[in-house]
Amino acid sequence: MKVGHVPEGLFEFAASKELILRLKHNTDIVQSIAEFAGSKGVKAGNFTAIGALKRAELGYYDQTNHEYRKIGIDSPYELASCVGNISLKDGEPFVHAHAVLSDEKGNTRAGHLLEGIVFAAEVHLTQLEGPKLERKYDEVTGLWLWNME
Amino acid sequence: MKVGHVPEGLFEFAASKELILRLKHNTDIVQSIAEFAGSKGVKAGNFTAIGALKRAELGYYDQTNHEYRKIGIDSPYELASCVGNISLKDGEPFVHAHAVLSDEKGNTRAGHLLEGIVFAAEVHLTQLEGPKLERKYDEVTGLWLWNME
Amino acid sequence: MKVGHVPEGLFEFAASKELILRLKHNTDIVQSIAEFAGSKGVKAGNFTAIGALKRAELGYYDQTNHEYRKIGIDSPYELASCVGNISLKDGEPFVHAHAVLSDEKGNTRAGHLLEGIVFAAEVHLTQLEGPKLERKYDEVTGLWLWNME
Secondary structure (H helix, E strand, O other): OOOOOOOOEEEEEEEEEEEEEEOOOOOEHHHHHHHHHHHHOOOOEEEEEEEEEEEEEEEEEEOOOOEEEEEEEOOOEEEEEEEEEEEEEOOEEEEEEEEEEEOOOOOEEEEEEEEEEEEEEEEEEEEEEOOOOEEEEOOOOOOEEEOOO | OOOOOOOOEEEEEEEEEEEEEEOOOOOEHHHHHHHHHHHHOOOOEEEEEEEEEEEEEEEEEEOOOOEEEEEEEOOOEEEEEEEEEEEEEOOEEEEEEEEEEEOOOOOEEEEEEEEEEEEEEEEEEEEEEOOOOEEEEOOOOOOEEEOOO | OOOOOOOOEEEEEEEEEEEEEEOOOOOEHHHHHHHHHHHHOOOOEEEEEEEEEEEEEEEEEEOOOOEEEEEEEOOOEEEEEEEEEEEEEOOEEEEEEEEEEEOOOOOEEEEEEEEEEEEEEEEEEEEEEOOOOEEEEOOOOOOEEEOOO
16 A cells, blocks of 8 residues: 655744753753743744763664663763754643764664753754644554644 | 865755644655655755654765665664755755664664655754755766755 | 753844855865854854765763763765754854764764764754854863853
């Protein structure tokens, strides 16, 4: 069966603010951005980040059993890439981020970013103004995906 | 010979729209974005994406022989990073994207993204308005690079 | 001790221009972007890039000894991801970038990007207008971080 390549959903936004954040040493990158969004009323956005983490927890989603497997990263790594977004889940700002980490040899570990303790982190966040971007449970994937109906 | 570090070319754009897309399960991420661009008249843009793929095909460009080598990824991977752009090739919207994928151990594979079958994917696309950004064959690299003359 | 997850600092900017650059073959990606910023008066910005490098030098920051370890990459790699920013250091535009590279098997190396010799590179740079974003030596990390006081 050939499936058409049209997206499931599309929302148009205006970029209201370009925000530059320096995250605090020893905080969790995911919680920091979520708490920042909550305190500033950011309901939708997209971000990139670079820096270094003291430790982290990554996730891999098992597409068959519909559960996350946790991958502990217990030593310091560069945050070689971090791409993420902010939307609402149960009415509160929710951060979804993926990261690529690298060690002293340049070797990498990557995945869904569950936790990352900041050594230093620089974030560029584009705050978006527009339709309500809210997550809803999706039966097909077992994930909370954007409700774009 | 020392080469000056000035860019080969520069175009200035305005961001006309910030678009948030949820791609459809089982579609190809590259074709989805290209078809979306075609249907909406997006002639230039830049995007990031995160999510998970059911399978993928990556590419590595052989800089000496000027040909892509294909790297098949036949099992589910996280889409740990995806950075790409939209420009015109032969007058049609063309997607150029690179991706980093990660498995259940957090180990990675990466490269030029030839195909990626979507399990779930969230895209942030900045639509750009400005000069005509079109690809043209470049003798030096054997690639279709932006014509910025 | 529980540390609150508020960012160390926040600056708000407007995106003044969306810039698309094609970097010159055989130049260094970090120097190219820095020299471009200097020549065009870009004092703050964020960018992503994809392409291919002929060779590179990556860095890993030793969080205990506060020094960079250099990782030489002496063969051609895809530039699978590059995320970076521009701010001021000693009054001049300074580029901070991280990269993920991939080889013909799709295997990766990543880290702080010290040097990357361009085979081909496509850059999307968002020029930011707003407060002065300047680096200052940080005693805690031994890094030059943004002064957001």
